[in-house]
Amino acid sequence: MTTTHAYAAQNAKSALAPFEIQRRALREFDVQMDVLFCGVCHSDLHQARDEWRNTIYPVVPGHEIVGRVTAVGSGVTRHKVGDLVGVGCLVDSCRTCASCQEGLEQYCENGFVATYNGTDRVSGEPTFGGYSTQLISDEAFVLSVPGNLDPAGVAPLLCAGITTYSPLRTWGAGPGKKVGIVGLGGLGHMGVKLAHAMGAHVVLFTTSASKIEDAKRLGAHEVVISKNEDEMAAHANSFDLIVNTVAAQHDLNPFINLLRRDGTMALVGAPEHDHPSPQVFNLILKRRRLAGSLIGGIAETQEMLDFCGQHGITSDIEIIPMQQINTAYERMLKSDVKYRFVIDLDSLRK
CATH class of the missing domain: 3.90.180.10 (Medium-chain alcohol dehydrogenases, catalytic domain)
Known part of the structure; x- marks a missing residue:
């Protein structure tokens, strides 16, 4: 020993x-x-x-x-x-x-x-x-x-790298796919870099306008302030995949609304308390998936x-x-x- x-x-x-x-x-x-x-x-x-x-x-x-x-x-x-x-x-x-x-x-x-x-x-x-x-x-x-x-x-x-890489690979991030990353922290900044390198169109969601410039430096093609209802509505029914990295309890429904038919939101952030339950019809009516992913x-x-x-x-x-x-x-x-x-x-x- x-x-x-x-x-x-x-x-x-x-x-x-x-x-x-x-x-x-x-x-x-x-x-x-x-x-x-x-x-x-x-x-x-x-x-x-x-x-x-x-x-x-x-x-x-x-x-x-x-x-x-x-x-x-x-x-x-x-x-x-x-x-x-x-x-x-x-x-x-x-x-x-x-x-x-x-x-x-x-x-x-x-x-x-x-x-x-x-x-x-x-x-x-x-x-x-x-x-x-x-x-x-x-x-x-x-x-x-x-x-x-x-x-x-x-x-x-x-x-942080494998936690975001795994759902990006599992749900097919790549050319022709629109991928959202929620949150620009340790996980989120890796999600932006990796999704960009895979060839996807990358949109970063943040609550802070101060992160717009950095998100684009890291590889985001667009940045959406998630508190702005008009900005969110402009992306309704358009995402193939959203990787949600936020480790704090929050409402998932506004992001689920952004998924296209058969789109997936993968949760990788691990909050101390569970998120409120999403609205079931938001999933049913578009055959959307709410999923989880653990490292790799x-x-x-x-x-x-x-x-x-x-x-x-x-x-x-x-x-x-x-x-x-x-x-x-x-x-x-x-x-x-x-x-x-x-x-x-x-x-x-x-």
Whole structure:
């Protein structure tokens, strides 16, 4: 076992603070890495403060991880020492259910093992995430990072990137399709970039006129102020797909009205409280679909990373030292970041 420096929350009220964890001895198919960068996801805050009522304390958050391989188990064939690699939200699954067999480990019917706040399937011990100097994961859940991309900017792709890529791919975003992205935060800005790179006509929905210029810089062809009824009405019955990234409770009906017949709105934002139920006839009369989507499987996540490598796509980030994580959480609550905090783990090694 290896002593690893980390930051952890001890309870729902405590700030994150220095903490030491013991990483396991290498198993046959394990990959050990020095963590270089770790993105800060809003779900990290939810878990640290037990807002989803399932946190195992102490909790070491972090599931947008880029690192350098330092050791491998005797059976590892996919990665070698020195490789630049990534780990996202999953570090294991049952691997035998129908979903796992189809490469959809995020929907594992026996429950996937989360990178943190999960339970290791072998030892039964809690998993600890990327707010730490070292990580160990089974090679089947370790991804290759394209060498032409900035490693710090890649980190948020492991959650924010795949969370938006998966519904865009599932519901066919591409040339000739009109795609809406609701919200311009950590998820939304990646949705705009990816949908644009896929060749779709991209419309960004925001409540803030101050975000119009930035949305167009990121790749939106149009920007709609969602509080403006006339602007919304001008797009009625016209969208093939809307990816809703907003993680706060809100009325879905105005966006459902914008879907064409057989259009889909995919929810990827995870609010603390459920949205009000939509009007059923808004769905029935146009055969519209209201769907949900959860990150992506390992194969799809690697596909997303390769796609980003081909198109030069990374997240817009602000790099912080580990010691500023509590301030970053407070700023994140105020949407005071463009568009993702990324922790430089060298700050913790020092």
